[in-house]
Amino acid sequence: MTDIITHTHVSHGDFHCVESRLEPCSLVIFGASGDLTVRKLVPALLSIFQRGLQPEEFFILGCARSRMTDEQFRGKLRLELKQQADGPAGAMTDIFLKRCYYLAGDYPELEFYSTLGKKLEELEKRHSGPGNRIYYLSTPPALFEVIVSRLGALGMTAEPGDGSRWVRVVVEKPFGRDLPSAMELDTRLARVLKENQVYRIDHYLGKETVQNLLMFRFANVVFEPIWNRRYVDNVQITVAETLGVEHRAGYFEQAGQLRDMFQNHMMQMLALVAMEPPSSFDADRVRDEKVKLLRSVRPFDAGELGRSVVRGQYGPGSVGGTGVPGYCQEEGVSPESRVETYVAAKIMLDNWRWQGVPFYLRSGKRLARRVSEIAVTFKTVPHLMFTEVNPEHLMSDVLVLNIQPEEGVSLTVQAKRPGPKVQMTPLTLDFHYRSVFGRSLPDAYERLLMDCISGDQTLFIRHDEVAAAWGLLTPVLEAWEEQQARPALYPAGGWGPGEADDLPAADNRSWRRLEA
Numbered sequence: 198m199t200d201i202i203t204h205t206h207v208s209h210g211d212f213h214c215v216e217s218r219l220e221p222c223s224l225v226i227f228g229a230s231g232d233l234t235v236r237k238l239v240p241a242l243l244s245i246f247q248r249g250l251q252p253e254e255f256f257i258l259g260c261a262r263s264r265m266t267d268e269q270f271r272g273k274l275r276l277e278l279k280q281q282a283d284g285p286a287g288a289m290t291d292i293f294l295k296r297c298y299y300l301a302g303d304y305p306e307l308e309f310y311s312t313l314g315k316k317l318e319e320l321e322k323r324h325s326g327p328g329n330r331i332y333y334l335s336t337p338p339a340l341f342e343v344i345v346s347r348l349g350a351l352g353m354t355a356e357p358g359d360g361s362r363w364v365r366v367v368v369e370k371p372f373g374r375d376l377p378s379a380m381e382l383d384t385r386l387a388r389v390l391k392e393n394q395v396y397r398i399d400h401y402l403g404k405e406t407v408q409n410l411l412m413f414r415f416a417n418v419v420f421e422p423i424w425n426r427r428y429v430d431n432v433q434i435t436v437a438e439t440l441g442v443e444h445r446a447g448y449f450e451q452a453g454q455l456r457d458m459f460q461n462h463m464m465q466m467l468a469l470v471a472m473e474p475p476s477s478f479d480a481d482r483v484r485d486e487k488v489k490l491l492r493s494v495r496p497f498d499a500g501e502l503g504r505s506v507v508r509g510q511y512g513p514g515s516v517g518g519t520g521v522p523g524y525c526q527e528e529g530v531s532p533e534s535r536v537e538t539y540v541a542a543k544i545m546l547d548n549w550r551w552q553g554v555p556f557y558l559r560s561g562k563r564l565a566r567r568v569s570e571i572a573v574t575f576k577t578v579p580h581l582m583f584t585e586v587n588p589e590h591l592m593s594d595v596l597v598l599n600i601q602p603e604e605g606v607s608l609t610v611q612a613k614r615p616g617p618k619v620q621m622t623p624l625t626l627d628f629h630y631r632s633v634f635g636r637s638l639p640d641a642y643e644r645l646l647m648d649c650i651s652g653d654q655t656l657f658i659r660h661d662e663v664a665a666a667w668g669l670l671t672p673v674l675e676a677w678e679e680q681q682a683r684p685a686l687y688p689a690g691g692w693g694p695g696e697a698d699d700l701p702a703a704d705n706r707s708w709r710r711l712e713a
Contacts, residue, residue, distance in 0.1 A: 245646065400642055464670075465487070468662075504543075507685065508540050514689030555706070
């Protein structure tokens with residue numbers, strides 16, 4: 198293969214971004230003793246506070262079954278935040294933690310919510326808050342309806358007609374286990390909440406590179422005219438993890454990779470990369486187009502499922518030179534488990550823009566490298582005028598959006614290699630956000646929490662998006678359940694089962710090569 202010459206150069210003008218202070222509100226986190234709160238939510242809120250965007254009235258009230266005092270809760274958070282507490286940030290961390298409170302209770306007990314209401318009123322009075330509230334459900338999905346119904350029974354989700362204060366509820370994935378359960382959950386939430394109060398969060402949508410996909414498509418005349426079946430050969434979306442199931446075996450044995458990654462992250466990225474231009478960057482206009490795109494996905498043929506969907510499960514192997522067990526040898530996993538840890542799918546869109554263009558999606562655990570990217574491969578030129586060049590050596594132009602861990606964008610094009618002969622070589626133009634903007638990117642939860650406080654639902658998932666995604670994937674889950682077949686095994690540290698290679702190979706294509 199021809200060597201790839203890499204050239205990195207980005208020119209940008211001066212930029213100045215003015216961030217406004219957020220509205221005053223209280224944030225109630227149900228499941229506050231869990232990992233999500235201490236590893237993601239509170240660090241994101243601290244970062245917002247350090248940037249001076251939180252008003253004096255803001256405070257956090259953590260709720261969980263574990264018995265803790267305010268000081269014990271703050272101590273637990275301080276341990277997680279210690280890396281951010283050096284120098285001047287240390288003093289700000291102490292000030293921030295004084296706004297963190299804790300209340301223990303049992304979620305099914307109505308008395309707990311009565312105590313919670315009184316505690317909120319007390320804290321709102323102490324912090325001179327206007328009564329705006331966000332309830333964040335960082336709990337197992339089975340508790341979503343329990344918590345919301347209890348809050349509704351005591352009038353804690355009601356908003357006054359004069360708009361003097363607001364109430365919002367953030368729901369973490371998964372949004373149901375299949376289409377019927379997702380619809381049942383939505384029905385139950387709708388008994389208490391209006392749709393504009395519900396913020397279904399998918400942290401992938403908060404990643405800067407995912408958001409930048411819309412800018413690339415709709416703010417640059419260079420890309421949008423060629424973003425269609427005439428110029429695009431195929432699109433590949435990859436989300437690969439080196440980690441195994443870790444401490445999530447209890448959850449993952451009930452979910453699997455299709456529910457855990459495809460129903461939300463993968464389908465959302467597919468929608469953003471392929472949807473039509475919205476009439477405006479209004480939340481509902483953007484989400485309207487995502488729903489239209491998801492509804493254009495060709496349904497999977499249950500009788501020929503192996504031609505379009507492959508599932509795998511990692512066996513023993515080596516990751517980064519270290520031996521690791523297979524999925525069925527992990528703690529908390531059944532030795533006979535048929536749960537998939539890898540899914541690859543070929544998706545076709547039945548619409549005017551993308552007819553005939555395959556979209557290849559893959560996501561798995563214990564793979565060779567941690568990477569998330571969207572790669573758009575363009576068609577080759579229809580006629581090669583350079584007779585000295587072998588057409589077989591001409592590579593396609595490829596646009597890659599690197600979502601993590603090295604956030605950035607690269608574009609590989611064809612160029613002449615220096616010298617007297619006409620020799621073509623791929624030339625890669627790329628940039629990394631960190632090197633261009635001089636700082637690390639904000640965490641996805643930071644952006645999404647700010648949007649929730651601001652009342653912006655653009656990056657949150659609407660109920661019909663959930664239904665459209667589940668409508669596509671539920672028949673796959675049902676077919677797997679009926680077949681009772683074991684997933685194809687692949688060694689940990691590889692790129693998934695060999696059967697996955699058959700999906701693009703059937704179209705005379707191949708997966709984009711990703712080095713370990």
